[in-house]
Amino acid sequence: MLDFLLSLLAGWPAILVTVVLAVYGLLKNNYRYLLGAAILAVPFSWFLSGFPLVRSPIFLMPVLIFGAAWSMRYGREMLAWTLAIPFFLVVILLLFALGAGAS
Numbered sequence: 001m002l003d004f005l006l007s008l009l010a011g012w013p014a015i016l017v018t019v020v021l022a023v024y025g026l027l028k029n030n031y032r033y034l035l036g037a038a039i040l041a042v043p044f045s046w047f048l049s050g051f052p053l054v055r056s057p058i059f060l061m062p063v064l065i066f067g068a069a070w071s072m073r074y075g076r077e078m079l080a081w082t083l084a085i086p087f088f089l090v091v092i093l094l095l096f097a098l099g100a101g102a103s
Contacts, residue, residue: 010047014040019091022065022084029077034069034084038062041087048094061087 018037025033041062049059064087071080 009043011044014044015091015094018044018065019088022068022087025072026068026077026081026084029072031069031072034065034072034080038065038069041065058090061090 018040021033021037021040025031025035025037039062045061046059049056051059064083068080068083068087071077071083
């Protein structure tokens with residue numbers, strides 16, 4: 001049961017839901033969806049960074065989405081998109097890294 005919960009919070013389901021929430025929040029100019037995406041991004045970003053011994057700055061990914069939510073809250077849509085782009089690039093990099101490792 002614990003493995004199932006870990007895969008939901010730190011696996012691809014969490015990553016996909018986070019990306020969907022972030023994109024929806026950016027497209028609809030709603031900071032609440034971005035805030036939900038940032039909260040959901042915390043477990044898998046810490047897991048990917050090698051927590052508890054932090055080996056990479058990936059654990060800061062939720063800060064980018066929190067910043068995008070803050071920017072969206074105060075009407076700075078361009079800044080919100082700019083802060084969210086590195087998050088999406090990290091997810092794409094992870095997708096390509098796993099795809100290259102499988103072949």
